[in-house]
Structures are given as structure tokens and as C-alpha cells.
Amino acid sequence: MDTKVTSSEHYGSQFDLDIGELVEPNRIHRRVITDPDVFELEMDRIFGRSWIYVGHESQIPQRGDYFTTQVGRQPVVMTRHENGQIYVLENRCPHKGALVCPDRNGNAKRFMCMYHGWRFDGDGSLVSVPVHSGYDETGFDARDPKNGMRQLPRIHNHKGFIFASLTADGPDFDSWAGEGLRGLNNVIDRAPTGELEVVGDCYRTIQNNNWKIFVDNMSDGMHTSFVHHQMARAAQHTLEKFKGQARPGGLDVAAQLAGEPDQMAKVDLVAHPHGHFDMAAFAPDLQGADAELYRTSIVARHGEERANAVLERNFHNVLMFPTIIMQASLQQMRVIRPLSVDKTMLEIWVFRFKGVPESFSRRAVMAGNFANSPSNVVAADDFEAYFRVHAGLKGPQSEWISLHREANRDLPVGASLRGLTGNSEVCMRNMYKAWRDYMTAK
Ligand code: FES
Ligand SMILES: [Fe+2]
CATH class of the missing domain: 3.90.380.10 (Naphthalene 1,2-dioxygenase Alpha Subunit; Chain A, domain 1)
Known part of the structure; x- marks a missing residue:
């Protein structure tokens, strides 16, 4: 995506503006606040890339505990796996995309999608697909644990405070936080x-x-x-x-x-x-x-x-x-x-x-x-x-x-x-x- 934004605000004079020109040392353009296109770009370039706070580990003290929230636009679920580790997963079924965990929080040994019954472990691994023979020789391996709910590319636990990023690249947590x-x-x-x-x-x-x-x-x-x-x-x-x-x-x-x-x-x-x-x-x-x-x-x-x-x-x-x-x-x-x-x-x-x-x-x-x-x-x-x-x-x-x-x-x-x-x-x-x-x- 380039940095040119065409305003979707319909006030008569539409114009293209480089996003960098919206901010000067001592003033900002009103579109930084009010323009829906600028907001969409923020979801991509700030909330979609930077370190975003997810939750505190004390919210999921027991194995099987989970908490749902969002990282930018992305619904996520923070889990305490049976192995004691914390994971942050996309709250999205790999089949047709349904939210797997609709509740704010809870405890579950495994997650099961309510739509067609696919089941997942606390680290997102695919555990089972009902009637999996339907996938034989289709190019989709319904027995591969990797075909489950995706883990966010980066997660950082700072003394119990869990942050995550939707991108694999970018500054590491410590250089970003400073x-x-x-x-x-x-x-x-x-x-x-x-x-x-x-x-x-x-x-x-x-x-x-x-x-x-x-x-x-x-x-x-x-x-x-x-x-x-x-x-x-x-x-x-x-x-x-x-x-x-x-x-x-x-x-x-x-x-x-x-x-x-x-x-x-x-x-x-x-x-x-x-x-x-x-x-x-x-x-x-x-x-x-x-x-x-x-x-x-x-x-x-x-x-x-x-x-x-x-x-x-x-x-x-x-x-x-x-x-x-x-x-x-x-x-x-x-x-x-x-x-x-x-x-x-x-x-x-x-x-x-x-x-x-x-x-x-x-x-x-x-x-x-x-x-x-x-x-x-x-x-x-x-x-x-x-x-x-x-x-x-x-x-x-x-x-x-x-x-x-x-x-x-x-x-x-x-x-x-x-x-x-x-x-x-x-x-x-x-x-x-x-x-x-x-x-x-x-
Ligand atoms: S959408 Fe989840 S099992 Fe089909
Ligand atoms: Fe105030």
C-alpha cells in the first residue's frame, strides 16, 4: 500500500495528500482524526504491525484458561495450553473462518468450532476434523496439526504483560519499548x-x-x-x-x-x-x-x-x-x-x-x-x-x-x-x- 490517501470525506473538494504531510512539527491536519481512510491505514500500519498489548498472564492462571480480545482488527484468543505455555492465536477457524471462542474468557481442554466440529489444542494445533476422509487427495491435509488456528507471528511476555504483533518483522520489543x-x-x-x-x-x-x-x-x-x-x-x-x-x-x-x-x-x-x-x-x-x-x-x-x-x-x-x-x-x-x-x-x-x-x-x-x-x-x-x-x-x-x-x-x-x-x-x-x-x- 502506498502512502497516498484519497479522502473519502465528501465535502466538495476531494484531494490526494501524502500521509506524511498531515503532520507538521507543531500542528496536525484534521484528517488525522476524522478521515475513515486514515483510520484504515492506522489499523494496517500501527495496530497491524506494532507491539499491541493483549492481556496479563494472571487472567489465565490455570491450564486451559483463555481470554479473547482484538489486536487491531484481528480477533485473538490468549490461551494457557495444557503444557503451561501462553499462546496468542487468531480467533478464527481455518475451515470457513468462524470465531472459535465467542466468550470473553473461560476454560477449555480443547477448542471446538461450533460450525463443523473441527477441534484444536491450546496452541492452535489441529486435533481432529470430523469425517476427515473427505479431504483425502484434495490438497488439504486434515490430519496435519499445523493446519489449525494460527499463532500470531510475534508474542512477548514482559514480566507477565503479554504483547503481540501481527507481523513477523519490525523492531524487537525492547528496542520498541525503550x-x-x-x-x-x-x-x-x-x-x-x-x-x-x-x-x-x-x-x-x-x-x-x-x-x-x-x-x-x-x-x-x-x-x-x-x-x-x-x-x-x-x-x-x-x-x-x-x-x-x-x-x-x-x-x-x-x-x-x-x-x-x-x-x-x-x-x-x-x-x-x-x-x-x-x-x-x-x-x-x-x-x-x-x-x-x-x-x-x-x-x-x-x-x-x-x-x-x-x-x-x-x-x-x-x-x-x-x-x-x-x-x-x-x-x-x-x-x-x-x-x-x-x-x-x-x-x-x-x-x-x-x-x-x-x-x-x-x-x-x-x-x-x-x-x-x-x-x-x-x-x-x-x-x-x-x-x-x-x-x-x-x-x-x-x-x-x-x-x-x-x-x-x-x-x-x-x-x-x-x-x-x-x-x-x-x-x-x-x-x-x-x-x-x-x-x-x-
Ligand atoms: S467453520 Fe469451523 S469447522 Fe467449519
Ligand atoms: Fe481529564
Whole structure:
């Protein structure tokens, strides 16, 4: 596929445009957000090639467990085979293409396609085909285990977090992730035994906007003083009732969103190669006797100095482009599953650290309910802003979206860039530069 895109938007003046011309250092063209053809190309060149997060190994602890999701457009099933290994398979029968696993998750010794009864092992191997003699001398070997459900060409297990790629070629996981991994690693370092597990199933929400509007927002310190002002004032009043006591998870963070823009300027934003970034901000809201117990167990694992480093840098939002937003200190992860150019599904997962007081897991679940669930009181206001951005960009008359805030003031840190202040749009500029690289790569 070449990089010329003919717009399918019918606003009178159709034009061809090189995809690379849609992104400039400090602005992007509205078609990056609204054009269905650009979205299709993203499914091919970003979600169809890059490392995409699939799931966590604790979702499939027992042999025979499975979990279904998507890698880009491709339905997949992550399995724990009878041999204990994890596989990521195309959730597609090799006969006529039916979804083999229609459920979100479950346990099965073998998979059987409901259409004509072909059966498969947990690694996708073909086990049996009913009346297989019908395939004799046809050029299709119904007895060959290799003719089963296909494994994705590349899979990588990063300390329990499973990523996969739909292509065999491309950067290996470590060179792609680079410094972008530090936020994901931080949540693992916060577990006293280094072991995490998901709490239950995920929440799923759907936004009526392009997926990148959501990702932009994750590094947008400026918006909080406006979008979240009313919610944050209410959170501040509620906090007063908890003076000297353990507070519900997420409440301290929510209360700080009422700050003036110069308060958000203190937020530390660092953008990394390949589109990743992290934002460190907001005082940790660990309180009370359990917090002391927890701290002691982290010191026992890492030593005093390293424990301080792990707990001090409070990763509020961490993006591993394009699928994961991790909130390390709140033990939350949001996973981006784009559905169409103007519909985006989020999976919201909460993690439990093994070996910590149960109140910690309750705090994490509370934070998830409060800030990320379908009935949350924080992101509901964001969703309205995202919807308005997408709706406004449908108008064809004005073509460009500004990313100018604090441009030309970014501070290099190794291969990464730090924003001059937390109000900088450095992470957005960096992300769209990477987006252009992904989209124009041959
Ligand atoms: S489509 Fe699966 S067995 Fe026929
Ligand atoms: Fe927000």
C-alpha cells in the first residue's frame, strides 16, 4: 500500500495528500482524526504491525484458561495450553473462518468450532476434523496439526504483560519499548513480591470520538483546571471529612484537579521515542497504618534507597503507544481498542499486588470505580470534551489542529524530551511525529 490517501470525506473538494504531510512539527491536519481512510491505514500500519498489548498472564492462571480480545482488527484468543505455555492465536477457524471462542474468557481442554466440529489444542494445533476422509487427495491435509488456528507471528511476555504483533518483522520489543517501559516497570516494582494479578474482569466503556483524542488528553495538564473543576471542588469538600483517616482511593488525586493552570505546570512530562510518554504528578494517596506496612515490605524487597525511588516518582499516566495507559500508583491500566474512526473502546483493568494488605486492593478498586469506570465522576467530563473535539473537527473549513503550546522549549533527556512545564504539548508533538513514522514506514 502506498502512502497516498484519497479522502473519502465528501465535502466538495476531494484531494490526494501524502500521509506524511498531515503532520507538521507543531500542528496536525484534521484528517488525522476524522478521515475513515486514515483510520484504515492506522489499523494496517500501527495496530497491524506494532507491539499491541493483549492481556496479563494472571487472567489465565490455570491450564486451559483463555481470554479473547482484538489486536487491531484481528480477533485473538490468549490461551494457557495444557503444557503451561501462553499462546496468542487468531480467533478464527481455518475451515470457513468462524470465531472459535465467542466468550470473553473461560476454560477449555480443547477448542471446538461450533460450525463443523473441527477441534484444536491450546496452541492452535489441529486435533481432529470430523469425517476427515473427505479431504483425502484434495490438497488439504486434515490430519496435519499445523493446519489449525494460527499463532500470531510475534508474542512477548514482559514480566507477565503479554504483547503481540501481527507481523513477523519490525523492531524487537525492547528496542520498541525503550524508556517507555519505565512506568510499566514501576507498577511491577511497587508489588512487594514483584507479582501482580488482575482484580476480576475489566470494565469496558465506549467513547464517541477518535482514539487519539483520548490519548492526547492523557498528557494534557491544562484541561484539568477547566474540565474537572467542579468535580475537584466536590472532592476537596469530601476530603475534609476524612481528616486523619485513610481516604478512598483516587480522592486525593481528584481533589488536586481543581488547581489553577500554574499548579498543573509543576507536572513532569517526558516524551519517549516511538510515541510513548509518562507524566509524574500528584502526591501519592497512601495513608494510615497499612501504608506503613506496605512501605516496610517495599524496603524489604528493594532496600531503602531504591524503595524511595520506586515510590517517589508517582507515574500518574504512562502511555505505551498505542494501546496502554498505565496509572502505576493507582494500580490501574486502560487499554485502547479502536472500533472505528469515531468510536473507541477502553478496557479498564485494576491490579492487585500479591502480599499486601487487602485494603490496598480495595483502594485500587475504589479508584477505578471513581475515576475510570462507566459510572465514574472524573472521565465522564472528559468524554464530553472528547466528543466536542471530534464533532468540531468534522467541519471541513478549517484544516489544522494546534500543538504549539511551549513548542521549541522542550528539554532533551537522552533520546527523550521533557516539557518545559506540565502545560507543554510536548507529548502530543512527539506522539504525532512517531505516528507519521509508523504511517509512512514501508
Ligand atoms: S467453520 Fe469451523 S469447522 Fe467449519
Ligand atoms: Fe481529564
